[in-house]
Amino acid sequence: MNNKIKKIQKIGFQWPMENPFIFCAHHKDAYPKGNEVQGIDSELLIGREIGNDFSGKDGFSMYHGKVVPGFPVHPHRGFETVTIVLNGFVDHFDSKGSYGRYGNGDVQWLTTGAGCQHTEMFPLINKDKENPVELFQIWLNLPSKNKFVEADYKMLWAEDIPVIEFKNEKGSKTNIRLITGKLEGREGLEPNKNSWAADKNNNVGIYLVKMEAEASMILPAVSETLIRNLYFYQGEGKLIIEGQSFEASTRIKLSGKEEISIINGDKEAYFIVLEGEPINEPVVQYGPFVMNTKEEIYQAFRDYQETQFGGWPYDREDPVNKRTSGRFAHYADGREEKRYEESSKS
Incomplete structure (x- = not known):
């Protein structure tokens, strides 16, 4: 391991997490x-x-x-x-x-x-x-x-949800769904108002990444105290992080104060980055x-x-909506949001 890679661990159904x-x-x-x-x-x-x-x-x-x-x-x-x-x-x-x-x-x-x-x-x-x-x-x-x-x-x-797409000099594409946080000059949607992620100083980032074969990207330096973990959850090839090769089903803890180079191998790779400033309180x-x-x-x-x-x-412990309800949210204060296409007509 180098000074940019702090820990390596295999992952299964439940992933090892770090504060926050x-x-x-x-x-x-x-x-x-x-x-x-x-x-x-x-x-x-x-x-x-x-x-x-x-x-x-x-x-x-x-x-x-x-x-x-x-x-x-x-x-x-x-x-x-x-x-x-x-x-x-x-x-x-x-x-x-x-x-x-x-x-x-x-x-x-x-x-x-x-x-x-x-x-x-x-x-x-x-x-x-x-x-x-x-x-x-x-x-x-x-x-x-x-x-x-x-x-x-x-x-x-x-x-x-903001989607960032770019190609490297080889023409290989990286696709990033920016759930929350800031990356490549873009910002994710606002979380709930009382969230740790609502304060931008807490640098909370959730990035869902798909890389084509031979694609590349850089995670930026953020802060000395940032906790940053990359979870390589799916892919048949290798992911090369700061020159070190990894197979899928691996957690890689990374430095948050330095840029991190990520280069994909010869197969598609899928990973999530979870990062943020720690909540310095007992848990x-x-x-x-x-x-x-x-x-x-x-x-x-x-x-x-x-x-x-x-x-x-509700009258049951496992309620479900109508088959054709579509995507929607009904809030306790009576507000409702609808996405008008139906989920299914079968």
């Missing part, structure tokens, strides 16, 4: 055709631990879903989720009364703050063809002053709660037991 990030999971599932309730027929579920299926059997997992795959109602407090959907759809419902459907490049930014319950179900909207789903869920910590803000969420719609996590002290974790459990973080206003 807490967690990241990469879901990639080859779901079959959907049934009448946008779920999976029971004969295809034989041999799975339904309700807790992370098996990857036949190319997909049900996770905590029983008919529709995904994550039925569960609580959070003290951090944010950033859900990047590359393929397929996610249906969101929460205890504040918000709900919606997003996918195919959309990003949901959810500040859980003082607490909320929500769902992330993967509706299989296509009855006449398969329903592949690929997404990343990233957890970004909140500073102590914002851990008890009101829960809030917003959509970063695919059509609005205590237990399951769905991320706080500063053990006492705050105990209090989170007590508050959830007593209040259910506002209760659950």
Whole structure:
């Protein structure tokens, strides 16, 4: 290793994270055709631990879903989720009364703050063809002053997310989806107002990168204290970072105070960069709660037991929207955003 490469580590389903990030999971599932309730027929579920299926059997997992795959109602407090959907759809419902459907490049930014319950179900909207789903869920910590803000969420719609494309002298293209942060003179969309990423001084960046064979790029120097990690999650070839060669399924921790040269090998490569200034506070996590002290974790459990973080206003733990609802967001204050094409007419 040189002084620009700080650490190398293999990655799997859940990726090792560093402050200010807490967690990241990469879901990639080859779901079959959907049934009448946008779920999976029971004969295809034989041999799975339904309700807790992370098996990857036949190319997909049900996770905590029983008919529709995904994550039925569960609580959070003290951090944010950033859900990047590359393929397929996610249906969101929460205890504040918000709900919606997003996918195919959309990003949901959810500040859980003082607490909320929500769902992330993967509706299989296509009855006449398969329903592949690929997404990343990233957890970004909140500073102590914002851990008890009101829960809030917003959509970063695919059509609005800045995309940076450039070719090198060989004509090979690099494509960067700028989820948040600043790169190549462009800025990402605004996150939620109480996010650590909302303050530009915190240098939070989430960059989703696709490189053609022999493409190249440079990550700029940012600051002495920046925490920067590159996750090379997909590719059959090699990625060459500062002269060192890496295979896919690798995390590379990089210097944040120096430029980083990245050159791709002879096959397409896909990676995410997560970077930001650390939140210099204690972090205590237990399951769905991320706080500063053990006492705050105990209090989170007590508050959830007593209040259910506002209760659950729906008639099921795994609600889904109508098959033809399209991509939309309905917010607790009554606002609604629509992307007018339908998700499916099958």
